[in-house]
Amino acid sequence: MTILLFLIVGFIPELCVAASSDHEQFVFNGFTGSNLSLDGAARITSTGLIELTNDSARIKGHAFHPSPLRFRRSSDGTVQSFSVSFVFGILSSFGDIRGHGFAFFVSPSKDFTAAYPIQFLGLFNSTNNGSLSNHIFAVELDTIQNTEFGDINDNHVGIDINSLNSLKSYAAGFYNDQNSGRFTNLPLIGSQQPIQAWVEYDGNKTRIDVTIAPLGLAKPLTPLLSLAFNLSTVLTEEEAYIGFSSSTGLSTGHHIILGWSFGMNRPAPAIDSTKLPKLPYLGPRAPSKLLEIVLPIASALFVLVVGTTAVILVRRHLRYKEDVREDWEVEYGPQRFTYKDLSHATKGFSSKHLVGVGGFGRVYRGVLPKSRSQVAVKTVPYNSKQGVKQFTAEVASMGHLQHSNIVQLHGYCRRKGEFFLVYDYMVNGSLDRYLYGYGGEEGRPPGATATVVLDWAQRFKIVRDIASGLLYLHEEWDKVVVHRDVKPSNVLLDNNMNGRLGDFGLARLYDHGTDPHTTHVVGTIGYLAPELAHRGKASTRTDVFAFGVFVLEVTCGRKPVVVSEDTDTPGRGTQLMLVDWVIQNWHKGSLVDAIDIKLQGRYDVDQACLALKLGLLCSHPSPDARPSMRQVLQYLDGDLPLPELLPAHFSFHMLALLQSETRLNTSTVSLYPSPAMTMMDYGSVSFSLDGR
Known part of the structure; x- marks a missing residue:
């Protein structure tokens, strides 16, 4: 009968032994056909992966075990020992650009509708973060450093109690038993190699241990994190839900769970890595077989291809043709971008990359093709040659401004009666949005919710910050810069919510004295x-x-x-x-x-x-x-x-x-x-x- 049971288990994704609630366990080797509870952006893919988030900005997703688990002992009401293991991957479609991470959690409720889809990982909001009434234990795997939570870096693991201000955290990595127990850093994002995590609570010693390692490597003997803490003071309900939570914010990422196991008063069952689905590949695709067949055929139509190519090249030349670089402009040359690079960076100035519309033009988000750095490209119309020369000179001069509270202006491009100014991209947007909100449904981007109150x-x-930036402009740079348009919509916020003064379209500069x-x-x-x-x-x-x-x-x-x-x-x-x-x-x-x-x-x-x-x-x-x-x-x-x-x-x-x-x-x-x-x-x- 035992042999028959294990043969059946080989063909279903979940194993659950419930001889008593004090020894409950389950294991998922992939999630095809599972009955997990999902909300938000979370979904189970056709290959059997849990995908908590995707390339959409400001979304959150949750995946729960369908039924609550009995964590507290019937005899004395203390939280029992338990062990969790899961295999995950964090991928980005945009290279080094990363979204917020995800968390494993234990919670008395499955209702996270009030949580913000930004740096709060879909668990809390600015009001309840740190509240004792949350009764939530979580382990965060975070890929962005948020100073308001005291994050140590942008690649860390933390133990959280009712708050994203971790009680204990450490840079992501593991103690490699194959290398004399030496610590090895482990990037949480970007690798096609999945990572396995273990979260264990010893109810007798009231100790929490967290360990991670590349999939396929045996569980390290030394945990990454170990914290003495009595979870009986947090998990006060007799039953609680377990699951995963994630959010993206203004940057995006794919947070993926491949396998999951749990054991109450026993080690979590082993996850069979040979049965796990594969992580999706988000990089460039290899040439297809169809292309290998089409190329020889295309060579037979050489004359037609040459003619078509010539037409395409002419149209492309006209499409990316810029205003001629004049003699007076040579001195500003190093700061001039090509229109082609800016067009590629913004996907042809696509409406999907549009982040602002104002009286002086439009602003697009983009990624420069060579440096892969995120920039904001602002379009400014002009109509006189004299104005072009003066404006170009001032743009080039202000491109030398270097201050932590000034938005960096990298350069410009001019084409067909338009200037294109290239700035640092500030992921948290402008200050007026935090003071007054989006200004109606029309101003709210897809997937966004209410704005965080500062x-x-x-x-x-x-x-x-802005006072420091203005002092630099007025007294500390080579020339005196009068900004002439200080207001919240021209104050931009970086990753760490530092204020930076931007928009020098109206600024004027002159010599000291x-x-x-x-x-x-x-x-x-x-x-x-x-x-x-x-x-x-x-x-x-x-x-x-x-x-x-x-x-x-x-x-x-x-x-x-x-x-x-x-x-x-x-x-x-x-x-x-x-x-x-x-x-x-x-x-x-x-x-x-x-x-x-x-x-x-x-x-x-x-x-x-x-x-x-x-x-x-x-x-x-x-x-x-x-x-x-x-x-x-x-x-x-x-x-x-x-x-x-x-x-x-x-x-x-x-x-x-x-x-x-x-x-x-x-x-x-x-x-x-x-x-x-x-x-x-x-x-x-x-x-x-x-x-x-």
């Missing part, structure tokens, strides 16, 4: 310093003004110009400047009421009030009353006390002042409205006053 620490750091002679005033309504309306001269002080409005916007979560609905006259409303609204709250003795309600009171009150007062000081109508960016940074770092300020010091009405100045220049005012940027803004929304 906590106060993140906001304060971003404010400091000289007076800028700018007569064409551009910028964005709500951020324009009042002196611009009648003097038409941008300076570092006008950047400080815009920075002050920016600080208030980040702190309050409100736009600089707010239209309040007139209840007496439907469809009509009054405009209120954010600066005035903050001052009104201060006059009423309730300055903290101006702080963004989405923070739900979780902020440092002294820091937040400092930010509000500093924002008001920077946006003072008198340029001489505004601090320099060096002083701003000293205030933020606590190296210099903020001057003693009272609400009476700020008795100005910004909207009325701006409207009066605009009326004085009625004959020379031109407004250029532009649609709001979607997902990421490397472009400018402009308001132009052609001054005297």
Whole structure:
């Protein structure tokens, strides 16, 4: 009878022995015909693999054992010993570009609808991460370093309790018993060689051990991670579900499970590597047999092929033809990209690669064919030769800016009346998306959910980042750079949510110690310093003004110009400047009421009030009353006390002042409205006053 049972097991994917719930076990050698519970993007492929995620951005997927398991002993209620083993692979269709990793977990519920499809691995969100009410034990295999979780690198294994801030983590690898137990690093992503993992809990010693090794290698004697922890304090329900969870974020990846086994109060059954399905191959395909047959036949049609090829070459030449490189442009040559490279990088400027649309053009995500680096390509139209020369000179100069809080401009290309500016690609998009969301279903990319709300620490750091970037532009580079368009949509966030100032399409530069002679005033309504309306001269002080409005916007979560609905006259409303609204709250003795309600009171009150007062000081109508960016940074770092300020010091009405100045220049005012940027803004929304 025993022999017959094992013969039957050879033909089904799951083995389950349930003589008693205290000794339950199962094994999956592939998942064809299994009855696992799946949700989100997770699916079982035709070859028998569990694919948790794919090439889609901002998705999550879960795979659960169909029924809960009894983890707690009936006698004393403590969590029993258990052992889990699984074989996995993490692949990317884009080379080194990687998505977030995945996790094995034990949870009292299968409901993860509230989890974010970004760096939270489909388990938590910004609100419940770290909450004791989660009752979740997990082992993460992470391929992106997220500093907000204290990740040690972008290739690590961690033991998680109710949070993605791992109690213990270590670089992915194994202690090779075939090499005197020496530690060997093991990349989690990109290899066609599957990896096997073991997660074991000793209920008597209350110890968790985690081990990984390449498939086919015996389980190492020394675990990668070992942590003394009593899971009875976490897994408080009598039964719990086990499974896998993953998410992709803005970068994507394939998180794949090939086999899985489990044992309660016994080692997990061995997974038969000979019965496992193969990992899919995502690289270039080898030439097919059909191609080998077609090529000899094609040689017999040589004349036709030559004629067709000639036509194709001519059309291709016309397709990638650029403006001729002129003599004056030679000095900027090293920073000029070919249109062909940019077209290939963006898949022909495909709509699938479009990440932003604004008044100054479109922005596309791309991967440069030679360096394989991710870039953002912004298109800017032009219509005069003189403007081309001036703009090219300034682009080339600003390409030399090097600062951790400045978006790197790598170069340009020009063709048929358009400039193409090539920047670093910021995977987390622009700051305004985190302050205000996507702005409707039309602005939300496929598969995306609600935007993460930035906590106060993140906001304060971003404010400091931008202050540091402006100080570099104003005082620390070879020339003085006046940005002229500081606002949240021009602040981009990198992998680690660091703020970087981008979009130098409106910037102007001049030598230190000289007076800028700018007569064409551009910028964005709500951020324009009042002196611009009648003097038409941008300076570092006008950047400080815009920075002050920016600080208030980040702190309050409100736009600089707010239209309040007139209840007496439907469809009509009054405009209120954010600066005035903050001052009104201060006059009423309730300055903290101006702080963004989405923070739900979780902020440092002294820091937040400092930010509000500093924002008001920077946006003072008198340029001489505004601090320099060096002083701003000293205030933020606590190296210099903020001057003693009272609400009476700020008795100005910004909207009325701006409207009066605009009326004085009625004959020379031109407004250029532009649609709001979607997902990421490397472009400018402009308001132009052609001054005297």
